Amino acid sequence: MRNSWKIFSLFCLAGAILLVAVPQIWIVVSAFRQDGGAFTIQLRQGEMMLVSEDVQRFIPRTDGQEDITLERPDGFAASVSNKGDNRIVFKTSGPLTIDPSSAGSRLVLNSDNASFVVEQTVPMSIFGTPTAPVFEARPVDGAVEITHAARSFIRFHDRALSFSFGNFKEFLSRSVYLEAIKNSLIVTIASTVLASIVAVPLAWLVARYSFYGRSMLIALITMASISPPFLGAYVWRMLLGSNGLLTAALGLDWTIVGLHGVIWVIIWLIYPLIFLMSLDSFSSIDPTLRESALSLGATRRRAFFNVEIPTSLPGVLTGLYMAAMAAFSDFGTPFIISLDLVILPKLVYTQFLNETGGNVSIASTGSIIMLIIAMMFLAMQRVVLAGRSFASVTSRKSELDRPGTALKWLIYGFGAIVIGFAFTPHVFVAITSFLEWRAGTVTTVMTLANYSTLFTEQLNAVWVSLSTAFAATMLCMVFGLSIAYMIVRKRFRIIGPALNGLVMTPYIIPGTVFAIGFILAFNQGPIVLTGTWFILVLSYFVRMLPFSLKTSEAALYQIHPAVEDAAMSLGATPVRVFLGIVVPMMLSGAITGLTLVFLHSATELSSTILLYRPPWTPMSAVIFQNTISPGANFGYAAAMSVLMMVILYVPLAYITCSRKKTLV
Known part of the structure; x- marks a missing residue:
C-alpha cells in the first residue's frame, strides 16, 4: 500500500509540475525573450x-x-x-x-x-x-x-x-510601467490599511461581546463578498460618477472615477477577509492570558494592546495578507472605475490582448514583476511572525460579555454602516434587474424582460459556470483529501514538501498572471487546451486547490492514527480504511474548503477573462462584458448577477451555519 501511495504521490507531483511549474517557466522564458x-x-x-x-x-x-x-x-x-x-x-x-x-x-x-x-x-x-x-x-x-x-x-x-534582461530594463525605465507599479502599490496598501481600520475593531467587538443579531451580522458580512467585485465598481460609478444618480441629485461637482474610487470600492471588497480571519483569531485567544494581565494590575487598554493584539497577530496578519493579494490582483475594479488609470493587472491584460500587434514579452515581464511583489508581501508577513510564539496551553474559549447600552448601540451603528456600504451594490443590482434600460441608460419602467432574456438566451453561461465550478470542486475534493493524507500521514521526505509547495504556489499568483502562464503553456502542442471548457476547469482546480488542501489537513490532524490502526487490526485493508473511515471523517471538516472552492470558481474573473472563448463563456465573463460595453443593457447583467447570488447563497449558508456553531 505504501508503494501505491508513493506511485500516486509521484503522479500528483508530475501533475503539479505540469500545471503549476511549467506555465510559470513559460512566463519566465517569455519575459526574457x-x-x-x-x-x-x-x-x-x-x-x-x-x-x-x-x-x-x-x-x-x-x-x-x-x-x-x-x-x-x-x-x-x-x-x-x-x-x-x-x-x-x-x-x-x-x-x-x-x-x-x-x-x-x-x-x-x-x-x-x-x-x-x-x-x-x-x-x-x-x-x-x-x-x-x-x-x-x-x-x-x-x-x-x-x-x-x-x-x-x-x-x-x-x-x-x-x-x-532588456524587457525588465524597459519595464523598469518607462514611465507608464513605473506608474502602473506605483498605482498598484498605492491601491494595495491604502485599501488594505483602510479596510483593516473597519474590519479589525468590528471583529474584536463581535468576538468579545454577545448581543442580539450577532450571528446575522457575521452572516451578512460573509455574504457581502459574494457578488463579482467589478459589479461594485460599476454601481458606485453609476451612483457617484460625474453624472451619477447621487452626485446629480445632491448637485455635487465631484466624481468617484480615479485612484481614490478604486481604493473606495476595493475596501468593501476585501474587508470581509480581514474580518473573518480576525474574528477567528480573536475568538481563539486563551482567556487566561487576559485574566492574568488584569490580575497583575494591567488596565483593560494595556491588556488589549499588550496581550490580545499580539496573541491574535497571526490571524490578523493572514487576513491582511489575503486582503492585500485580493486588492493587488483585482482586475475588474480599476478597469471599470477609470479607463485612464494604469495599474499592473490591467496593464498586463491589455498588453497580452494586443498579442497580434503588441508585446507579449512585456506582458510576461509585468507578470513576473507582479509575482515578485506578491512574494514580497508574503515575506513581510513571515518576517513579522518569525521567531515569535503565539501558541496557548489551553483550548478553553472566552465567555462572551454582555455589552453596556452605549457600547451595544455603538456596535449596532458601526455594523449597520459597514453592512450598508458593503450591500449597496447588491441592493442596487437587485433593483436595476427589474428596470428597463435603453441605450445604456436606466429608466423607471418596471420589466421582467431582463430575466426573460437571461433564461431564453444565456442559460449556456449558467451551465458553463456551474459545470466548471462543480468539476473543479470534485477535483479539489479528490486531490485535496489525497494530498493532505500523503503530507500528514505518509510524510515522504522529498515528494511531500515539494508537492505541498507546488500546490500552495498558485495561492500567491495573481489570476491574470496565472492565466497568461496557462495560455503560453497550452496554446500549442503537444497539449492544446486554450479556448476549451477543460482549461477553465483546470485553472479553477489548480488555483483553488489550496483551500481544499489546508482544510483537509486541519481535519486530518484531528483524526488520531489509532483509529486507522484499530480498523486494520480488525482485518480491514488499507484501501478500505482510507475510503471507508478516513475520507468520511476528513470530508466533514474539509467541506468548508470545498464550498469556498465552488464559490470562488463560480465568481472568478481575473483569469477567466483571458482563458474563456465562446461557446465556453461563464456568467462572470457575460456580466463583465455587459458591464463595460458602451450602451449595453446593464439590467441584463444585473439579472444574471442576481441569479448568481441566489445560486451561491445556498452553499454559503452552510459555511455561515457551521461558523455559528463554533463561535456562539
Whole structure:
C-alpha cells in the first residue's frame, strides 16, 4: 500500500509540475525573450523620413532626406538610403538575402543575426488605392533594393529572438510601467490599511461581546463578498460618477472615477477577509492570558494592546495578507472605475490582448514583476511572525460579555454602516434587474424582460459556470483529501514538501498572471487546451486547490492514527480504511474548503477573462462584458448577477451555519 501511495504521490507531483511549474517557466522564458525591434519610414514626394513613434529598440543616428541610419544597443546597425524613382536600398551589419517566402506587400530579408519582415502600407487617396501597389526587391552588393509605391509607409521588423534582461530594463525605465507599479502599490496598501481600520475593531467587538443579531451580522458580512467585485465598481460609478444618480441629485461637482474610487470600492471588497480571519483569531485567544494581565494590575487598554493584539497577530496578519493579494490582483475594479488609470493587472491584460500587434514579452515581464511583489508581501508577513510564539496551553474559549447600552448601540451603528456600504451594490443590482434600460441608460419602467432574456438566451453561461465550478470542486475534493493524507500521514521526505509547495504556489499568483502562464503553456502542442471548457476547469482546480488542501489537513490532524490502526487490526485493508473511515471523517471538516472552492470558481474573473472563448463563456465573463460595453443593457447583467447570488447563497449558508456553531 505504501508503494501505491508513493506511485500516486509521484503522479500528483508530475501533475503539479505540469500545471503549476511549467506555465510559470513559460512566463519566465517569455519575459526574457526579446525580438530585434521595429521601425517605420514614410516616403512622400521624393523625401524619406523616420516615423519616430514606431521606433522599437533601434536608435536613429541620422535622419535626412537621403539616409536614415539606426543601431541597437547590441551594436547591430541598419540603414535605409533613398535612391529616387520610388527606390530605396536597405543595408544591415551583415549581408542580406531575400527569403523565398516573400510575397505581395510582405518581404522577408535574412542576415546572419536578424530576420526582417518588411511590409508596405499605401494610404487611401481621393482617387483610390492601386489594386496591386508596387513592392519588389532585388539583391544589390549584399544589400537589398526595394521598389515601392509612391506615398507609402514601409515597416521593418526584426523577428529574430534573443534572451536578455532588456524587457525588465524597459519595464523598469518607462514611465507608464513605473506608474502602473506605483498605482498598484498605492491601491494595495491604502485599501488594505483602510479596510483593516473597519474590519479589525468590528471583529474584536463581535468576538468579545454577545448581543442580539450577532450571528446575522457575521452572516451578512460573509455574504457581502459574494457578488463579482467589478459589479461594485460599476454601481458606485453609476451612483457617484460625474453624472451619477447621487452626485446629480445632491448637485455635487465631484466624481468617484480615479485612484481614490478604486481604493473606495476595493475596501468593501476585501474587508470581509480581514474580518473573518480576525474574528477567528480573536475568538481563539486563551482567556487566561487576559485574566492574568488584569490580575497583575494591567488596565483593560494595556491588556488589549499588550496581550490580545499580539496573541491574535497571526490571524490578523493572514487576513491582511489575503486582503492585500485580493486588492493587488483585482482586475475588474480599476478597469471599470477609470479607463485612464494604469495599474499592473490591467496593464498586463491589455498588453497580452494586443498579442497580434503588441508585446507579449512585456506582458510576461509585468507578470513576473507582479509575482515578485506578491512574494514580497508574503515575506513581510513571515518576517513579522518569525521567531515569535503565539501558541496557548489551553483550548478553553472566552465567555462572551454582555455589552453596556452605549457600547451595544455603538456596535449596532458601526455594523449597520459597514453592512450598508458593503450591500449597496447588491441592493442596487437587485433593483436595476427589474428596470428597463435603453441605450445604456436606466429608466423607471418596471420589466421582467431582463430575466426573460437571461433564461431564453444565456442559460449556456449558467451551465458553463456551474459545470466548471462543480468539476473543479470534485477535483479539489479528490486531490485535496489525497494530498493532505500523503503530507500528514505518509510524510515522504522529498515528494511531500515539494508537492505541498507546488500546490500552495498558485495561492500567491495573481489570476491574470496565472492565466497568461496557462495560455503560453497550452496554446500549442503537444497539449492544446486554450479556448476549451477543460482549461477553465483546470485553472479553477489548480488555483483553488489550496483551500481544499489546508482544510483537509486541519481535519486530518484531528483524526488520531489509532483509529486507522484499530480498523486494520480488525482485518480491514488499507484501501478500505482510507475510503471507508478516513475520507468520511476528513470530508466533514474539509467541506468548508470545498464550498469556498465552488464559490470562488463560480465568481472568478481575473483569469477567466483571458482563458474563456465562446461557446465556453461563464456568467462572470457575460456580466463583465455587459458591464463595460458602451450602451449595453446593464439590467441584463444585473439579472444574471442576481441569479448568481441566489445560486451561491445556498452553499454559503452552510459555511455561515457551521461558523455559528463554533463561535456562539
